[in-house]
Amino acid sequence: MNALLMMIGAAWAGGFSAEVAYTSAYGPDAYGVSHLQAAHGPDLEIGVLGVGGTQPGLLATAARTLALTERFEVRGELQVGMLRAFGPSLGFDAGCRLSLAPLDVVAEVGALPGMGARGAAGVDAPLGGGWGLSPRLRLETWAGDRDPALRAALGARHVGPSGWWFGLEASAGGRDVLHMGPGVAASFGRMR
Amino acid sequence: MSRTACPPIPLAATVIALAAGPAVAAPSTAPDTAPVSAPPTEDVSPSPTASEVLLADGARLIVAAAAPLWPGERRSVYLAEARPDPRDGSLVEGWRYAGDGRVVWVGEGVVELALAYPLAGDAATSAILRAPLDAAPTAVWMPQAPPPVEVPAADGLTAPEVQSAEAPPRREGPRAFGRDRGGVALGDVHDAPFYGRGAALRVTGGYAGDGFDSGLGLGTASWRVRPARGPGLVEVGVEGLWGQRWLEGEGTESYGLEPAVAYRVWSRVDSPGVGLAVIGGLGAGVGAEGLGVSGLVGLRSGHPDATRVEVLYEARGGLGGRLSLDGRVAVRDALRVGARSRVGDLPRHDGAFRQLRADGAAVLAADLGSSLTLELAAGAGGYDLLWADAGFVADGALEVRW
Numbered sequence: 159m160n161a162l163l164m165m166i167g168a169a170w171a172g173g174f175s176a177e178v179a180y181t182s183a184y185g186p187d188a189y190g191v192s193h194l195q196a197a198h199g200p201d202l203e204i205g206v207l208g209v210g211g212t213q214p215g216l217l218a219t220a221a222r223t224l225a226l227t228e229r230f231e232v233r234g235e236l237q238v239g240m241l242r243a244f245g246p247s248l249g250f251d252a253g254c255r256l257s258l259a260p261l262d263v264v265a266e267v268g269a270l271p272g273m274g275a276r277g278a279a280g281v282d283a284p285l286g287g288g289w290g291l292s293p294r295l296r297l298e299t300w301a302g303d304r305d306p307a308l309r310a311a312l313g314a315r316h317v318g319p320s321g322w323w324f325g326l327e328a329s330a331g332g333r334d335v336l337h338m339g340p341g342v343a344a345s346f347g348r349m350r
Numbered sequence: 351m352s353r354t355a356c357p358p359i360p361l362a363a364t365v366i367a368l369a370a371g372p373a374v375a376a377p378s379t380a381p382d383t384a385p386v387s388a389p390p391t392e393d394v395s396p397s398p399t400a401s402e403v404l405l406a407d408g409a410r411l412i413v414a415a416a417a418p419l420w421p422g423e424r425r426s427v428y429l430a431e432a433r434p435d436p437r438d439g440s441l442v443e444g445w446r447y448a449g450d451g452r453v454v455w456v457g458e459g460v461v462e463l464a465l466a467y468p469l470a471g472d473a474a475t476s477a478i479l480r481a482p483l484d485a486a487p488t489a490v491w492m493p494q495a496p497p498p499v500e501v502p503a504a505d506g507l508t509a510p511e512v513q514s515a516e517a518p519p520r521r522e523g524p525r526a527f528g529r530d531r532g533g534v535a536l537g538d539v540h541d542a543p544f545y546g547r548g549a550a551l552r553v554t555g556g557y558a559g560d561g562f563d564s565g566l567g568l569g570t571a572s573w574r575v576r577p578a579r580g581p582g583l584v585e586v587g588v589e590g591l592w593g594q595r596w597l598e599g600e601g602t603e604s605y606g607l608e609p610a611v612a613y614r615v616w617s618r619v620d621s622p623g624v625g626l627a628v629i630g631g632l633g634a635g636v637g638a639e640g641l642g643v644s645g646l647v648g649l650r651s652g653h654p655d656a657t658r659v660e661v662l663y664e665a666r667g668g669l670g671g672r673l674s675l676d677g678r679v680a681v682r683d684a685l686r687v688g689a690r691s692r693v694g695d696l697p698r699h700d701g702a703f704r705q706l707r708a709d710g711a712a713v714l715a716a717d718l719g720s721s722l723t724l725e726l727a728a729g730a731g732g733y734d735l736l737w738a739d740a741g742f743v744a745d746g747a748l749e750v751r752w
Contacts, residue, residue, distance in 0.1 A: 196679045202652060204659060204677030206689050214735055218691035218710060220659040220677045222651055236661065238675040238691040239708060242735035246693035246708035248673065 173197035175347030182339030189301035213301040215241040229257040244272030274299030288317045539582035545720040547751035550574040556745020561732040566593040582622035598701035610697035612637025642667025656680045670698035684717035709743045723749040
């Protein structure tokens with residue numbers, strides 16, 4: 159119901175993003191993520207985050223982005239909701255973006271008690287024609303608060319003239335060389 | 351929480367296809383900054399060092415660019431317009447900062463810019479685009495030449511010194527919460543009276559189940575005021591709270607239920623900010639635990655009756671407390687949808703029981719008229735993410751304004 163209303167709201171409001179991802183670390187550590195967000199107003203996002211797999215959860219999210227300078231901006235996200243077999247939880251994500259044309263350097267960290275912690279760093283590189291590449295390096299204990307896993311990811315995105323965009327990402331990694339697995343993610347949305 | 355490749359434009363940005371005029375910049379060395387220090391002139395045609403694009407309504411957008419433009423580059427975008435010089439009243443054409451744009455695509459005679467705010471359709475953006483030519487200068491619009499600065503000469507006389515056109519651009523400071531990317535003040539709640547009504551009577555009621563017979567019923571009646579100045583919102587009300595809570599049993603019974611009832615008067619005050627507002631409140635009442643006080647602290651980003659996010663923590667003495675995250679998107683002027691999630695231990699059980707529970711609900715708020723708003727919320731809650739153990743959550747609010 160939440161997701162449906164948010165989708166309706168997002169479509170009306172014009173700006174939204176939807177993301178579906180599955181990540182496996184070969185073994186018990188596997189999770190899927192679906193995150194639907196509506197964006198409206200100056201740098202404000204409201205969304206619903208669903209996590210499935212080793213540690214399922216359902217949370218409401220709210221994020222705010224603040225441009226500290228012309229080239230540097232920070233983003234904070236608050237997550238409030240429920241995790242299965244853990245109970246209520248309150249988490250956050252914090253990130254920053256440094257624009258060094260033509261590259262953007264991005265970094266983010268986050269933690270959600272009961273689910274784990276995660277951090278990522280990488281760049282957004284434009285290729286032309288609305289296409290871009292986004293290599294990332296991630297360190298995470300999602301989803302199940304297990305040993306840290308290191309993952310390398312490469313994403314591609316395209317922004318169309320009408321504001322619609324989509325992205326695909328493939329990743330690989332795990333806790334060690336014996337416990338590695340693939341990950342895929344797809345996202346799309348419309349900027350407004 | 352974005353885990354995949356994100357588009358380069360942060361958050362709510364819009365892609366505007368600017369497909370008219372000599373769109374692609376000629377080779378230049380123009381800095382990517384506001385040309386506030388260019389020499390004064392009455393006939394200021396668009397700089398040949400910049401890209402000029404024409405909007406449908408005739409407005410001219412200028413992209414200060416060191417050509418060629420590359421997709422992915424971020425450029426400051428300026429709106430060219432003529433306004434009276436505040437010094438002598440003469441009409442001077444200037445560039446006004448209209449936001450940051452990221453080049454999405456460059457084609458034959460066409461450049462597509464993904465414009466971040468303030469050109470994204472909010473009120474401030476519309477005001478900028480529709481600004482009449484003879485409007486008074488705003489804080490973000492500046493004549494192209496600063497006034498001369500008098501500096502003492504070595505021989506004791508004063509000699510005028512005009513600021514150099516090559517003066518380095520002023521570095522931008524952190525953007526305040528109350529300003530958008532263009533530096534335009536978002537205003538406060540006083541600037542946007544809700545249908546011109548300043549006071550309201552608000553009645554709320556609902557039930558939050560937890561799947562274990564220890565849910566919580568809550569009803570309030572309050573008087574809400576939006577002062578013309580000072581605090582953004584002042585509210586006082588009365589509240590009744592009914593529920594059940596678990597307690598350790600004695601003898602053969604290992605546990606039992608007892609009523610959790612309380613009545614209290616409470617208050618709430620919001621600061622007037624829209625970018626970020628602080629919320630606080632106090633209350634006092636009597637409940638199953640006797641006389642007690644209650645408190646409320648929180649933050650809000652956005653207008654209270656439009657798109658906004660609100661984080662609140664309410665503590666009700668010995669009965670427990672609850673943290674709530676409530677986000678709403680204004681999909682129409684009179685319709686807002688959103689999601690709400692609450693975690694807490696209200697009512698607090700007595701004994702070794704699980705205390706914390708969470709509920710989530712979809713929220714719908716509709717202005718049925720200029721003086722009437724109806725809010726509805728529905729969802730589920732409990733101690734775990736199991737549908738079998740979940741209770742329903744349903745509540746509503748009716749606000750009558752005058």
